[in-house]
Amino acid sequence: MDSVPTNEGGLREPRTGLAATPARDTDAILKVIRAHSILGSLAEQDLLALVRQSPVRALPKNRVLFRNGDEGRSVVLVLQGHVKLSTMAAHGREVVLEIAGPGTIFGELAVLNGSPRRADATSLTACHVMAIDGGLFRRLVARTPEAMFAAIRLLSERLVAVTTQGMDAVSLPAPVRLAKALLHLADLHSQRVTGGVHIGFQLSQRELGAMTGLIRESINKHLKAWRAAGWIEHAGGSVTLRDVAALQDFVRDNEAR
Amino acid sequence: MDSVPTNEGGLREPRTGLAATPARDTDAILKVIRAHSILGSLAEQDLLALVRQSPVRALPKNRVLFRNGDEGRSVVLVLQGHVKLSTMAAHGREVVLEIAGPGTIFGELAVLNGSPRRADATSLTACHVMAIDGGLFRRLVARTPEAMFAAIRLLSERLVAVTTQGMDAVSLPAPVRLAKALLHLADLHSQRVTGGVHIGFQLSQRELGAMTGLIRESINKHLKAWRAAGWIEHAGGSVTLRDVAALQDFVRDNEAR
DNA sequence: CGTCGGATGTGAGCTACTTCACCGACAACG
DNA sequence: CGTTGTCGGTGAAGTAGCTCACATCCGACG
Numbered sequence: 001m002d003s004v005p006t007n008e009g010g011l012r013e014p015r016t017g018l019a020a021t022p023a024r025d026t027d028a029i030l031k032v033i034r035a036h037s038i039l040g041s042l043a044e045q046d047l048l049a050l051v052r053q054s055p056v057r058a059l060p061k062n063r064v065l066f067r068n069g070d071e072g073r074s075v076v077l078v079l080q081g082h083v084k085l086s087t088m089a090a091h092g093r094e095v096v097l098e099i100a101g102p103g104t105i106f107g108e109l110a111v112l113n114g115s116p117r118r119a120d121a122t123s124l125t126a127c128h129v130m131a132i133d134g135g136l137f138r139r140l141v142a143r144t145p146e147a148m149f150a151a152i153r154l155l156s157e158r159l160v161a162v163t164t165q166g167m168d169a170v171s172l173p174a175p176v177r178l179a180k181a182l183l184h185l186a187d188l189h190s191q192r193v194t195g196g197v198h199i200g201f202q203l204s205q206r207e208l209g210a211m212t213g214l215i216r217e218s219i220n221k222h223l224k225a226w227r228a229a230g231w232i233e234h235a236g237g238s239v240t241l242r243d244v245a246a247l248q249d250f251v252r253d254n255e256a257r
Numbered sequence: 258m259d260s261v262p263t264n265e266g267g268l269r270e271p272r273t274g275l276a277a278t279p280a281r282d283t284d285a286i287l288k289v290i291r292a293h294s295i296l297g298s299l300a301e302q303d304l305l306a307l308v309r310q311s312p313v314r315a316l317p318k319n320r321v322l323f324r325n326g327d328e329g330r331s332v333v334l335v336l337q338g339h340v341k342l343s344t345m346a347a348h349g350r351e352v353v354l355e356i357a358g359p360g361t362i363f364g365e366l367a368v369l370n371g372s373p374r375r376a377d378a379t380s381l382t383a384c385h386v387m388a389i390d391g392g393l394f395r396r397l398v399a400r401t402p403e404a405m406f407a408a409i410r411l412l413s414e415r416l417v418a419v420t421t422q423g424m425d426a427v428s429l430p431a432p433v434r435l436a437k438a439l440l441h442l443a444d445l446h447s448q449r450v451t452g453g454v455h456i457g458f459q460l461s462q463r464e465l466g467a468m469t470g471l472i473r474e475s476i477n478k479h480l481k482a483w484r485a486a487g488w489i490e491h492a493g494g495s496v497t498l499r500d501v502a503a504l505q506d507f508v509r510d511n512e513a514r
Numbered sequence: 515c516g517t518c519g520g521a522t523g524t525g526a527g528c529t530a531c532t533t534c535a536c537c538g539a540c541a542a543c544g
Numbered sequence: 545c546g547t548t549g550t551c552g553g554t555g556a557a558g559t560a561g562c563t564c565a566c567a568t569c570c571g572a573c574g
Binding site: 087089097109142158163168172 | 416
């Protein structure tokens with residue numbers, strides 16, 4: 001595992017073949033980019049050049065894109081699917097830092113600072129991702145003040161988000177943290193279905209624990225209770241929120257400022 | 258308290274008078290700036306202009322510089338002394354985010370993004386601080402790519418630091434977190450004394466709790482044990498580490514990866 | 515088809531922290 | 545000068561969330 005080399009795109013060579021370059025719909029890609037992220041502030045031609053030069057790859061579920069400590073050669077833009085960013089904390093406990101969905105870029109931290117990767121990136125679902133060469137990214141961003149500010153804004157938002165999470169970790173009881181996590185997932189990565197909001201990928205109880213700083217058994221217990229209360233539906237790792245308002249109330253009642 | 262207005266420099270008007278402008282040693286200030294922080298990458302003349310235009314203020318211990326939610330009009334550079342940055346978490350629990358010492362700037366987050374302040378800033382000791390006008394800061398940084406990158410690097414470092422803290426919060430037992438906090442303080446804000454390292458300001462047990470996510474009583478208990486073991490000296494809020502190695506070992510033994 | 519690793523489900527303890535309830539000291543303040 | 549608020553110190557008691565221990569189910573893989 002450790003010996004799998006990192007290729008030029010910053011993505012590990014697939015072990016089983018079959019990470020084909022999918023048919024490329026440049027217009028769709030541009031639309032995604034324009035809508036979100038730092039890249040949206042680049043000049044038209046730079047953006048085009050960037051898209052033209054950056055390989056798009058299809059990844060199966062559960063593929064490792066990079067690991068903590070790897071050299072950070074590229075920035076990844078998610079086009080389809082979801083990628084989990086996580087690290088190991090003390091005692092081998094996994095901590096999920098973020099889940100990146102379509103339109104999200106990640107890996108820019110290592111690239112911008114020339115530092116090693118600080119997280120493991122693993123696909124949660126089958127994905128299409130674009131691997132943007134780090135040098136190119138740096139150059140284009142550096143000559144576009146707008147993009148620099150966008151990068152600063154992105155980092156700031158992350159900073160606020162992770163600070164809030166840290167505060168929650170020391171000040172909120174477990175079930176409240178779990179409820180917040182579910183609501184957050186629903187906010188970013190869900191689709192509306194009849195009678196609820198369905199989270200767009202499967203998550204094991206272990207992974208939910210890694211998002212909230214809890215152990216599997218605790219997650220199980222609370223999900224069970226909420227299943228019984230009719231707040232959620234939950235089977236085989238897929239979660240649907242049936243009563244978002246109830247969860248929100250539960251959170252509000254327990255984080256009284 | 259809430260009604261105290263924020264003045265043009267982003268610093269609250271002192272209530273008791275006596276926040277005089279101290280004698281100004283431009284050379285010393287420049288040296289501090291050159292040594293650290295974003296400002297060091299500005300062009301010579303910009304930097305001079307900035308220093309000339311920015312008021313320096315002396316603040317007594319325990320003065321509030323700004324509060325969470327205030328408009329972020331200025332960036333603060335600490336010249337002397339220490340400033341605590343903290344927020345309220347759920348249930349009115351204080352969380353200390355950072356302690357800024359000489360050469361540190363803070364408040365850039367709100368200024369760069371035009372967002373409100375995200376923390377309370379309170380002087381822990383008597384301080385000299387320079388209040389840099391937000392607009393000026395933004396303008397100078399925007400036209401200096403070097404400084405933009407420095408800002409990005411600064412935010413990245415913060416991001417890594419707070420992420421690590423968050424991970425520690427969910428994966429390390431209380432005393433280990435406390436030990437880490439003490440070592441961290443010793444690392445950044447201490448002076449060597451005979452037979453130990455002395456932390457350069459007083460901290461109540463409540464505040465140590467706010468740095469580690471613990472309550473006062475727990476802090477008390479652990480400090481007592483370490484006092485008994487001869488690892489630290491501790492009286493009236495001032496802490497001296499007498500056996501840094503022991504603390505380090507304690508941390509390492511308990512965060513086995 | 516068996517079996518083996520990993521995920522879920524569930525319960526019986528355990529314990530690290532918190533909560534609560536005091537004391538005494540000390541500084542600020544009328 | 546008493547009074548009042550904040551801090552440090554300490555112990556008793558409660559509990560949230562952990563560890564541990566199984567049992568079941570499922571998909572992957574020989």
